[in-house]
Amino acid sequence: xxxxxxxxxxxxxxxxxxxxxxxxxxxxxxxxxxxxxxxxxxxxxxxxxxxxxxxxxxxxxxxxxxxxxxxxxxxxxxxxxxxxxxxxxxxxxxxxxxxxxxxxxxxxxxxxxxxxxxxxxxxxxxxxxxxxxxxxxxxxxxxxxxxxxxxxxxxxxxxxxxxxxxxxxxxxxxxxxxxxxxxxxxxxxxxxxxxxxxxxxxxxxxxxxxxxxxxxxxxxxxxxxxxxxxxxxxxxxxxxxxxxxxxxxxxxxxxxxxxxxxxxxxxxxxxxxxxxxxxxxxxxxxxxxxxxxxxxxxxxxxxxxxxxxxxxxxxxxxxxxxxxxxxxxxxxxxxxxxxxxxxxxxxxxxxxxxxxxxxxxxxxxxxxxxxxxxxxxxxxxxxxxxxxxxxxxxxxxxxxxxxxxxxxxxxxxxxxxxxxxxxxxxxxxxxxxxxxxxxxxxxxxxxxxxxxxxxxxxxxxxxxxxxxxxxxxxxxxxxxxxxxxxxxxxxxx
Amino acid sequence: xxxxxxxxxxxxxxxxxxxxxxxxxxxxxxxxxxxxxxxxxxxxxxxxxxxxxxxxxxxxxxxxxxxxxxxxxxxxxxxxxxxxxxxxxxxxxxxxxxxxxxxxxxxxxxxxxxxxxxxxxxxxxxxxxxxxxxxxxxxxxxxxxxxxxxxxxxxxxxxxxxxxxxxxxxxxxxxxxxxxxxxxxxxxxxxxxxxxxxxxxxxxxxxxxxxxxxxxxxxxxxxxxxxxxxxxxxxxxxxxxxxxxxxxxxxxxxxxxxxxxxxxxxxxxxxxxxxxxxxxxxxxxxx
Numbered sequence: 001x002x003x004x005x006x007x008x009x010x011x012x013x014x015x016x017x018x019x020x021x022x023x024x025x026x027x028x029x030x031x032x033x034x035x036x037x038x039x040x041x042x043x044x045x046x047x048x049x050x051x052x053x054x055x056x057x058x059x060x061x062x063x064x065x066x067x068x069x070x071x072x073x074x075x076x077x078x079x080x081x082x083x084x085x086x087x088x089x090x091x092x093x094x095x096x097x098x099x100x101x102x103x104x105x106x107x108x109x110x111x112x113x114x115x116x117x118x119x120x121x122x123x124x125x126x127x128x129x130x131x132x133x134x135x136x137x138x139x140x141x142x143x144x145x146x147x148x149x150x151x152x153x154x155x156x157x158x159x160x161x162x163x164x165x166x167x168x169x170x171x172x173x174x175x176x177x178x179x180x181x182x183x184x185x186x187x188x189x190x191x192x193x194x195x196x197x198x199x200x201x202x203x204x205x206x207x208x209x210x211x212x213x214x215x216x217x218x219x220x221x222x223x224x225x226x227x228x229x230x231x232x233x234x235x236x237x238x239x240x241x242x243x244x245x246x247x248x249x250x251x252x253x254x255x256x257x258x259x260x261x262x263x264x265x266x267x268x269x270x271x272x273x274x275x276x277x278x279x280x281x282x283x284x285x286x287x288x289x290x291x292x293x294x295x296x297x298x299x300x301x302x303x304x305x306x307x308x309x310x311x312x313x314x315x316x317x318x319x320x321x322x323x324x325x326x327x328x329x330x331x332x333x334x335x336x337x338x339x340x341x342x343x344x345x346x347x348x349x350x351x352x353x354x355x356x357x358x359x360x361x362x363x364x365x366x367x368x369x370x371x372x373x374x375x376x377x378x379x380x381x382x383x384x385x386x387x388x389x390x391x392x393x394x395x396x397x398x399x400x401x402x403x404x405x406x407x408x409x410x411x412x413x414x415x416x417x418x419x420x421x422x423x424x425x426x427x428x429x430x431x432x433x434x435x436x437x438x439x440x441x442x443x444x445x446x447x448x449x450x451x452x453x454x455x456x457x458x459x460x461x462x463x464x465x466x467x468x469x470x471x472x473x474x475x476x477x478x479x480x481x482x483x484x485x486x487x488x489x490x491x492x493x
Numbered sequence: 494x495x496x497x498x499x500x501x502x503x504x505x506x507x508x509x510x511x512x513x514x515x516x517x518x519x520x521x522x523x524x525x526x527x528x529x530x531x532x533x534x535x536x537x538x539x540x541x542x543x544x545x546x547x548x549x550x551x552x553x554x555x556x557x558x559x560x561x562x563x564x565x566x567x568x569x570x571x572x573x574x575x576x577x578x579x580x581x582x583x584x585x586x587x588x589x590x591x592x593x594x595x596x597x598x599x600x601x602x603x604x605x606x607x608x609x610x611x612x613x614x615x616x617x618x619x620x621x622x623x624x625x626x627x628x629x630x631x632x633x634x635x636x637x638x639x640x641x642x643x644x645x646x647x648x649x650x651x652x653x654x655x656x657x658x659x660x661x662x663x664x665x666x667x668x669x670x671x672x673x674x675x676x677x678x679x680x681x682x683x684x685x686x687x688x689x690x691x692x693x694x695x696x697x698x699x700x701x702x703x704x705x706x707x708x709x710x711x712x713x714x715x716x717x718x719x720x721x722x723x724x725x726x727x728x729x730x731x732x733x734x735x736x737x738x739x740x741x742x743x744x745x746x747x748x749x750x751x752x753x754x755x756x757x758x759x760x761x762x763x764x765x766x767x768x769x770x771x772x773x774x775x776x777x778x779x780x
Binding site: 156253256260444454458465466469472479 | 620626628629635638641729730733734735736740741743758761763770771773774776777
C-alpha cells in the first residue's frame with residue numbers, strides 16, 4: 001500500500017513505502033478463558049464473544065463471556081486471597097511482585113504492542129511507544145510504593161480497602177489495566193478486573209504474565225464481558241471499592257447504584273477539553289500539539305483537546321496550517337509503522353462518530369476532512385475539522401470520542417477562559433503561548449484536572465490524572481493515585 | 494421605676510452578605526429550653542437556597558483567588574470576633590439546652606478551631622502538592638484547588654461547634670458554601686452571621702440558612718451549580734437520597750459523623766481535602 005502525501009505547501013511530494021510490523025512471533029490463541037483464582041477457566045454458561053480486528057473486520061479469536069456465577073467465583077477468589085496470602089505478605093514482598101510484572105511486560109512488549117494494535121486498531125507506533133512502555137512504567141512506579149505507604153499521607157496510617165472491582169475502557173486497554181492494577185496491588189488490595197468487550201486480548205496476556213509471575217492465586221482475577229457484566233460487578237455485595245473509567249453516563253449510573261451503600265469508588269469519565277492557542281504561541285509547534293491533541297489514538301481519548309480555541313488574529317493562519325498538516329497524516333493499517341491514524345475501535349463507535357459529523361453539518365458547521373484514502377474494509381474515519389461553530393453546537397458540547405475537532409476563535413483571555421469552562425466536563429485542557437505569566441493565568445483558571453501548557457496528551461505514572469466536575473472524581477497516578485485504595489486512620493499519638 | 498422592656502432580636506439568615514428573612518416569609522416557632530421564651534426562626538425556602546447558591550457561585554472566583562495569607566487572616570479575624578462575643582454565644586447555647594459549663598467549653602473550642610484552621614490556610618498546599626518526576630523533559634506539578642460551591646448540611650446535635658467545624662475547612666480551602674443550620678439548634682445563626690460580616694468574609698462566601706432538613710435536602714443534593722455536598726448525620730434514607738441525587742452532576746459527597754465535628758477528632762488537614770481538587774500541569778523544559 002502506498003499512501004501519497006497531499007501537502008499543498010511543500011515541494012517534495014513524498015511517498016511512503018509500506019513498513020509493516022512483523023507479526024510472526026505473536027501467537028493468538030483460538031480462544032481465551034476467564035482468569036479466576038490463578039487459573040484460566042471457561043465460563044459457567046460456556047458462551048464466547050468474538051474479538052474483531054477493526055482494521056480488517058476479521059475475527060481474531062473468541063473470548064469467554066462471564067456470567068453471574070463466574071463473577072461470584074472471581075469475587076470469592078479475590079476475597080480469599082485478600083484475607084490469606086496477600087495480606088500476610090510483607091509490603092516489600094508485595095512490591096517485588098509488581099516489579100516482576102513490570103519487567104515481564106517489558107520483556108513481552110513487542111507481542112503486547114502488536115496484539116493491542118490488532119485488537120483495538122491503534123497504530124503500532126502508539127501501542128509500541130506509548131501504551132505498552134507506560135503500562136510497564138506504572139507497575140514499576142507503584143511497585144516501589146508498596147512498602148512506603150506510611151510516608152505518603154502525613155499523620156495517617158494507611159490500610160488496604162479490600163476487594164476492588166475495576167472496569168476499564170477500550171481506548172487504552174493494557175494501559176488502563178495497569179493504571180488500575182498497579183496502585184490497587186501496591187496498597188495490598190485484591191481485585192477483579194473487567195476489560196472492555198471489544199479489547200480484551202492484552203488483558204488476557206497480562207493474566208498470563210501474572211500467572212507466570214507466581215502471584216498468589218486470586219489476587220488478580222480477570223473476567224471478560226460487556227456492560228451487563230460491569231453492572232453485576234458494581235452491584236456485587238462482596239466488592240469494597242469500585243474503580244471505573246468510561247463514559248459520564250455510566251459513571252452516573254454507578255453513583256446511583258452505589259448510593260447509600262457505603263462503598264468507595266473512583267470515576268474517570270468523559271471530557272471535552274479546550275485547547276487554547278494564543279497569537280504569541282510558537283504556531284508550528286502548536287499545530288503539532290493540536291494534531292496530537294485530537295488525532296492521537298483516533299481521538300478515542302477522554303482528555304482529547306476536542307475544542308480548539310484560536311486567538312482571532314492568527315485563526316486564519318492556524319486553520320490553514322492545520323489543514324495542510326492534516327493532509328500529511330497517514331490513515332490506514334495500524335500495523336504499518338508509518339501509520340498516524342489507525343482504525344476506529346468498533347463499528348458502533350464509527351457510527352457514533354459519523355452521526356456527530358452529520359449533526360455538525362446539520363447545525364451549520366463548516367466541514368473539512370483530509371483527502372486521505374480510507375481502506376475499503378475495516379472501520380475508518382478521516383481526520384475532521386469543523387469551523388463556524390459556537391458554544392451551543394452539539395459537536396462543541398458533547399464528547400464524540402473520535403478524530404473530530406471543533407474550532408472557535410476568541411479575542412481576550414477572559415473570554416477564552418469563560419468559553420473553556422463552559423462545559424460540564426473538566427478533565428483536561430491545553431494552552432499555547434510563549435508568555436510564562438499568561439500560562440499560569442490561564443492554567444490556573446481552567447477548571448480541569450490535567451493541563452498541558454505548550455504540549456498535549458502527555459502521561460506518566462508519577463503524574464496524577466483525573467477530572468473536575470462531571471469528568472469524575474479521584475486521581476490515578478502519583479501519590480494521589482494511592483488514595484482511592486487506602487483507608488487512612490489517624491496515627492495514635 | 495418600671496422594669497425596662499428588653500429589645501429582642503429578630504432571627505435572620507445570612508445570604509450574600511445580607512441579613513435576610515426567608516423570601517417566603519415563613520418562620521417556625523422555637524421555644525428556648527432555659528427561659529421558655531418563644532421565638533420565630535426563618536424557614537428557608539427552595540428559592541432562598543437557589544439565591545444562596547448563586548451568591549456562592551459569584552463569590553467563588555474572588556475568594557478562591559485570594560492569597561492564602563489573606564484567607565488565613567480573615568478566618569483568624571472570625572476567631573477574634575467570636576472571642577469578644579463569647580458571652581452571647583454561651584447564652585444562646587444555654588437557651589438550646591446546654592448547661593453553662595458545656596456551653597462555655599463549646600464556645601472556646603469553636604474559637605480555637607478557627608485559629609487552628611486559620612493556621613492551615615497557607616500550609617496544606619505544601620503538604621499535599623508535589624513536583625512529579627516524569628520520565629521526559631517536562632516540568633510537572635500537582636497543586637490543590639478548591640472544588641467550588643459546597644452545600645453543607647450541618648450536624649443536628651450542635652448549635653455552634655458543629656456548624657463551624659463544617660464550614661471552616663471548606664472556607665480555608667477557598668470554597669464558598671451554603672450551610673443549612675439544623676432546625677433543632679438554630680439560635681447562633683445571627684451571631685455567626687454577624688461574626689462573618691464583621692470579619693471581612695466577602696459577601697456570598699458563607700451563606701447560612703435555617704429551616705427544615707426534610708424540606709431542603711432534595712434541593713441541596715440536586716442543584717447543578719453545587720460541586721460538593723457535606724452531610725452530617727446517620728440517616729440511611731437521607732444518605733441514599735443525597736448520594737442518588739449527587740450523580741446528576743457528579744457531586745463530591747462527604748458523609749460525616751460526630752467524630753468529624755467534635756473538637757479534637759475533627760482537627761485535621763484531611764477535612765480540608767474533602768473539598769479540594771488536584772490539578773496537574775505540564776510544561777516542556779527546553780528552549
